[in-house]
Each structure stands twice: as structure tokens, then as C-alpha cells.
Amino acid sequence: MKHRIVVLGAGYAGAFAAGNLARRLSPADVEVTVVNADPVFVERMRLHQFAAGRDVAFRPLTEVFAGSGVRLRVARVTAVDPERATVAVTDEQGGGANGEGEIGYDTLLYALGSSVADHGVPGVAEHAFDVTGRASARRLRERLAGLGASGTVLVVGEGLTGIETVTEVAERRPDLSVALAARGELAAWLSPKARRHVRRAFDRLGIAVHEHTSIAAVEPTQAIAADGTALPAEVTVWTAGFAVHPLAAASGLAVAETGQILVDRTMRSVSHPDVYAAGDAVHAIGEHGQPLPMSCASAGVTNMQATGAIIARLTGREVPTVDLKYFGNHISLGRWDAVFQMVDGEARARSWSLRGRATSRLKAGVLLGAGWGVAHPTFGMPKRRRRVVAVPERAGVRGAA
Ligand SMILES: Cc1cc2nc3c(=O)[nH]c(=O)nc-3n(C[C@H](O)[C@H](O)[C@H](O)COP(=O)(O)OP(=O)(O)OC[C@H]3O[C@@H](n4cnc5c(N)ncnc54)[C@H](O)[C@@H]3O)c2cc1C
Structure with missing residues (x-):
């Protein structure tokens, strides 16, 4: 059975991560699914321009992921159950009375961003x-x-x-x-x-x-x-403020006071080792010892760190260290x-x-x-389709290997 990687959110962090994972891991071993509520890629850094009346083109996610092997599911995530390793969603494909469905995962990357507080x-x-x-x-x-x-x-x-x-x-x-x-x-x-x-x-x-x-x-x-x-x-x-979705805290994942997911240096959840987080949703400590600010730059370094760690652990390589710096x-x-x-x-x-x-x-x-x-x-990098050699343990979460 293929290793199922599920990426929640296709913003700056999630969309980049999903494409990166699908291009670098062998499709014979891995299936990458991204779940996003919106069918288009929302460039949040342009939303004030859009709101003020400027023309902003929002690219369909099917185009963004064309040829990458990423499976796109346009659905709203309503819950994560890290004990059962499932994500609850609602969409047209969901079999429930209100479109409820469930997606199972082996590795989860949580990148649902933030909204207004x-x-x-x-x-x-x-x-x-x-x-x-x-x-x-x-x-x-x-x-x-x-x-x-x-x-x-x-x-x-x-x-x-x-x-x-x-x-x-x-x-x-x-x-x-x-x-x-x-x-x-x-x-x-x-x-x-x-x-x-x-x-x-x-x-x-x-x-x-x-x-x-x-x-x-x-x-x-x-x-x-x-x-x-x-x-x-x-x-x-x-x-006057941004806040993360309460979903992470409600799921039982260890979170900071801000509701952001607590992770180790590799962006892996400290409570559930098969869960990673990136972007606004992660409580990542930068090189200077302070939490990284919610920003596109932080979304970039945290998703690079998370995807680097996921790929390394699945393919039996050493986990790379991405500089977690914020310049300005x-x-x-x-x-x-x-x-x-x-x-x-x-x-x-x-x-x-x-x-x-x-x-x-x-x-x-x-x-x-x-x-x-x-x-x-993966621009500028060889699109190596790395083979999975190891399935990381779910250390003590459900006792499964
Ligand atoms: C107007 C504006 C201007 C900004 N300008 C800058 C800037 O100049 N520089 C900078 O560094 N940062 C800027 N930021 C901040 C930056 O946009 C965010 O830090 C960045 O988008 C975080 O990336 P992310 O991938 O974590 O989240 P997002 O880009 O928000 O992506 C999250 C994705 O998850 C999806 N999602 C959320 N909830 C659900 C759900 N329940 N189910 C399914 N999908 C869901 C969303 O639809 C979205 O696609 C700006 C933000 C705003 C609002």
C-alpha cells in the first residue's frame, strides 16, 4: 500500500509543500493529497490590492498542480483526529448527508494558515x-x-x-x-x-x-x-490581529497559547510524530530563539523544513536543517x-x-x-523520484509501526 501524505491547506506553505513532495518522492510509493477549501490559489499578499479594486487573477489549483501528481480535494476540513490518523471534511464527494467525508493519512502536513482575530x-x-x-x-x-x-x-x-x-x-x-x-x-x-x-x-x-x-x-x-x-x-x-483556526487545538494536537501547533526543530508535532505543520499554523522557533512571525517568508522556511524532514525520514536520509531566519x-x-x-x-x-x-x-x-x-x-533542483525505504514509527501514538 502506498504511503499516504495529506497536506491540509494550499496557501503559500501547503501548495508549495504538496508540489515539492509529489515531485521528489516516487509515485510508486507515495500518494500526495492536498485538501483546500478554495478551488484557486489565493495569493494572500495581494488581497488588500484585490479588496481596493485592483485586478488580481486567482489561478485554479488544478493548473498549479498540473503534471505534479498531486491529488487535489476541494473540501473544507472540519476536524483532525490524530489518534485515528483521519481528517474529517465536507465537500461534494463526501458520502454523508451534508457532504461529510473522511480522509486517512500516514503523514499529515497541517498548513491551514490563519484568519482575522x-x-x-x-x-x-x-x-x-x-x-x-x-x-x-x-x-x-x-x-x-x-x-x-x-x-x-x-x-x-x-x-x-x-x-x-x-x-x-x-x-x-x-x-x-x-x-x-x-x-x-x-x-x-x-x-x-x-x-x-x-x-x-x-x-x-x-x-x-x-x-x-x-x-x-x-x-x-x-x-x-x-x-x-x-x-x-x-x-x-x-x-488588528490574526488568529489560527481552532481546529488544531480541538484535535488534541499539542498547541501553543496562540493555537499554533507545537513542533520540534524539523516542524514535526511534539505530540504526534506523524503530523507536521508549516506556515501561519506552526509555532516555529527561529534561529534567534523567538517564534517566527506569521509571514510568507516564514511559510517558505517552515514548509521547506517540514518537507525536507518528511522526505528524509521516508527515504532513510539525514534530515536537512533549513535556516529559520526572518530578514525583514x-x-x-x-x-x-x-x-x-x-x-x-x-x-x-x-x-x-x-x-x-x-x-x-x-x-x-x-x-x-x-x-x-x-x-x-523544484525549480533548479533535480526532480528525483526518491523511493520510500522506511515508514516512520508513530512512537507511542497508537502503538503502530
Ligand atoms: C492582505 C495581506 C497582505 C499580506 N502581506 C504580506 C507581505 O507583504 N509579506 C509577508 O511575508 N506576509 C504577508 N501577509 C501574510 C501572509 O500572507 C501569510 O503569512 C501567509 O499567507 C501564510 O501562509 P499559509 O500557507 O500558512 O496560509 P494561507 O496562505 O492563508 O493558506 C491557508 C490555506 O488553507 C485554506 N484553508 C483554511 N482553512 C481551511 C479549512 N478549514 N479547510 C480547507 N482549507 C482551509 C485556505 O483556503 C488557504 O488556501 C499578508 C497577509 C494579508 C492578509
């Missing part, structure tokens, strides 16, 4: 928009398209996603009144030069900034700050401007940064490269 703030779930998924970004796109001149938009959150979203909306829709609510100072985490650059971009785009403002409630046409100030907002965009933040400021902020080993901003139009071209190249790389995970 409302931190319990009243009204966010009901009234706010977000850009964490294709469906929610489309809702925002449609709402913005229907918003007349002088309409008010408030982006909540001064992290990367907040800055990228507010600048994109202000650039695309100069007729709107666009503002950002920041809990602290705008871009305080950047180096002084990069911070000044961001402020100048905000001035140029006419974005109002409410600093030291925590939003305590969201209503249909306004957001209420903790001190009671009402900020006009026909559209509130919530970018590349933040777009609309279409024509950007900042690249280098960070040190402690994830603090270095004094060095890149800024301006050339940096935005670089970012456009990064986005293109990330999308292309997912469909060509």
Missing part, C-alpha cells in the same frame, strides 16, 4: 470587513465600489496589513475620506528613516491617522474608541511606493531600510516570485 471587540464580527481571505476581501471590494464620494473608511491596526490596506484604498479611491486607527504611534516599529517615509506617504495620500487610539466597538457607520470618541466609518476594515518586512504603500525594513536576530528594526519606487518594484517581483514558486517548487 476580533479580540472580542463588540461589533467586529457583525460590521467590520477584513482582508484575510478571498471571500472577505471580495465583500470589502464590493462595499467600497458601492461607496459614494466622501464616504468614510477606517482601517484599524497599524501593522503591516493595516498600512498596506489603508495606502492601497487611499490611492485607488482619492475621493474617499480614509483614516487609520493606531494603538500606538504610526509605524513605531520601523527605523526612523523608514517611519518618516511612511508618514510622508500617508500625507501624500491624504490618510488621517488617529494615534494612541484603541477601538473598543464597531458600529454600522462608526467605530468607538476606548475613550468614547466616535470615528466616522461607513466602512471599518479590521486588520517589505511593506507596500500603494502601487508605486514601498519600504523594506531589515530586522535583526531579535526581530527589531535595523537602521538600514530601502524606500521608494524601486522598492515597490522589488516587492512586485517578490509577489510574482512567490506565486510562481508555488507552481514550480
Whole structure:
């Protein structure tokens, strides 16, 4: 019987990993299945552009995996049972009354990413928009398209996603009144030069900034700050937090407080050795001793480490060590401007940064490269179809070998 590798999620981490595994392991020994709720590859790093009204092409996953041998199952994962080594899904193929089905695995790679976190703030779930998924970004796109001149938009959150979203909306829709609510100072985490650059971009785009403002409630046409100030907002965009799916914690896998899966240096679950995790869903400790931030770059190194370990253990080779480093933040400021902020080993901003139009071209190249790389995970490497020689033990999980 073939060794069944099941990859949950076909985002930056999962799609790359599935293609990589299928191209490097022999199809005579291994079957690679990827389960994803969306039939297309969602380039999350473009979702703020899509939401603001830019044309973004979402490539069908059947195209992404064409010729790779990956089996695609478009289905929603509803549970993982690591004791029985099964995944519960719902889709058209599912035999149950509501399309429920079950997929068994020998090795599981969990890469379901993250979504918006409302931190319990009243009204966010009901009234706010977000850009964490294709469906929610489309809702925002449609709402913005229907918003007349002088309409008010408030982006909540001064992290990367907040800055990228507010600048994109202000650039695309100069007729709107666009503002950002920041809990602290705008871009305080950047180096002084990069911070000044961001402020100048905000001035140029006419974005109002409410600093030291925590939003305590969201209503249909306004957001209420903790001190009671009402900020006009026909559209509130919530970018103040990301959270992972509660599914990992509910499954009994060992997880961190964040709900991210706890793993060893090879991205293997510390509680269930036949489970690996990558991307936003993994609690991976970087070379500097801190958890890697949720980012495309972290999705890249964690999935490379996970796939390298899976292949090595199945084929009886030494497990490779991938450098788990995070170099910096590349933040777009609309279409024509950007900042690249280098960070040190402690994830603090270095004094060095890149800024301006050339940096935005670089970012456009990064986005293109990330999308292309997912469909060509073994580019430049020989597509060796390695034979499976060893089935890793499920040390003590079910007593099976
Ligand atoms: C607007 C925006 C801009 C960003 N910009 C940057 C940037 O410039 N640089 C950077 O490094 N990072 C950026 N990020 C963060 C980056 O996109 C994420 O860290 C990255 O996508 C994580 O990759 P992943 O594979 O773990 O998750 P994802 O890319 O989110 O993929 C997860 C996949 O799992 C699927 N899925 C989820 N739940 C289920 C389920 N129950 N059943 C089946 N399928 C499911 C989803 O459909 C998705 O395809 C940005 C994020 C956003 C939202």
C-alpha cells in the first residue's frame, strides 16, 4: 500500500509543500493529497490590492498542480483526529448527508494558515470587513465600489496589513475620506528613516491617522474608541490581529497559547510524530530563539523544513536543517511606493531600510516570485523520484509501526 501524505491547506506553505513532495518522492510509493477549501490559489499578499479594486487573477489549483501528481480535494476540513490518523471534511464527494467525508493519512502536513482575530471587540464580527481571505476581501471590494464620494473608511491596526490596506484604498479611491486607527504611534516599529517615509506617504495620500487610539466597538457607520470618541466609518476594515483556526487545538494536537501547533526543530508535532505543520499554523522557533512571525517568508522556511524532514525520514536520509531566519518586512504603500525594513536576530528594526519606487518594484517581483514558486517548487533542483525505504514509527501514538 502506498504511503499516504495529506497536506491540509494550499496557501503559500501547503501548495508549495504538496508540489515539492509529489515531485521528489516516487509515485510508486507515495500518494500526495492536498485538501483546500478554495478551488484557486489565493495569493494572500495581494488581497488588500484585490479588496481596493485592483485586478488580481486567482489561478485554479488544478493548473498549479498540473503534471505534479498531486491529488487535489476541494473540501473544507472540519476536524483532525490524530489518534485515528483521519481528517474529517465536507465537500461534494463526501458520502454523508451534508457532504461529510473522511480522509486517512500516514503523514499529515497541517498548513491551514490563519484568519482575522476580533479580540472580542463588540461589533467586529457583525460590521467590520477584513482582508484575510478571498471571500472577505471580495465583500470589502464590493462595499467600497458601492461607496459614494466622501464616504468614510477606517482601517484599524497599524501593522503591516493595516498600512498596506489603508495606502492601497487611499490611492485607488482619492475621493474617499480614509483614516487609520493606531494603538500606538504610526509605524513605531520601523527605523526612523523608514517611519518618516511612511508618514510622508500617508500625507501624500491624504490618510488621517488617529494615534494612541484603541477601538473598543464597531458600529454600522462608526467605530468607538476606548475613550468614547466616535470615528466616522461607513466602512471599518479590521486588520488588528490574526488568529489560527481552532481546529488544531480541538484535535488534541499539542498547541501553543496562540493555537499554533507545537513542533520540534524539523516542524514535526511534539505530540504526534506523524503530523507536521508549516506556515501561519506552526509555532516555529527561529534561529534567534523567538517564534517566527506569521509571514510568507516564514511559510517558505517552515514548509521547506517540514518537507525536507518528511522526505528524509521516508527515504532513510539525514534530515536537512533549513535556516529559520526572518530578514525583514517589505511593506507596500500603494502601487508605486514601498519600504523594506531589515530586522535583526531579535526581530527589531535595523537602521538600514530601502524606500521608494524601486522598492515597490522589488516587492512586485517578490509577489510574482512567490506565486510562481508555488507552481514550480523544484525549480533548479533535480526532480528525483526518491523511493520510500522506511515508514516512520508513530512512537507511542497508537502503538503502530
Ligand atoms: C492582505 C495581506 C497582505 C499580506 N502581506 C504580506 C507581505 O507583504 N509579506 C509577508 O511575508 N506576509 C504577508 N501577509 C501574510 C501572509 O500572507 C501569510 O503569512 C501567509 O499567507 C501564510 O501562509 P499559509 O500557507 O500558512 O496560509 P494561507 O496562505 O492563508 O493558506 C491557508 C490555506 O488553507 C485554506 N484553508 C483554511 N482553512 C481551511 C479549512 N478549514 N479547510 C480547507 N482549507 C482551509 C485556505 O483556503 C488557504 O488556501 C499578508 C497577509 C494579508 C492578509
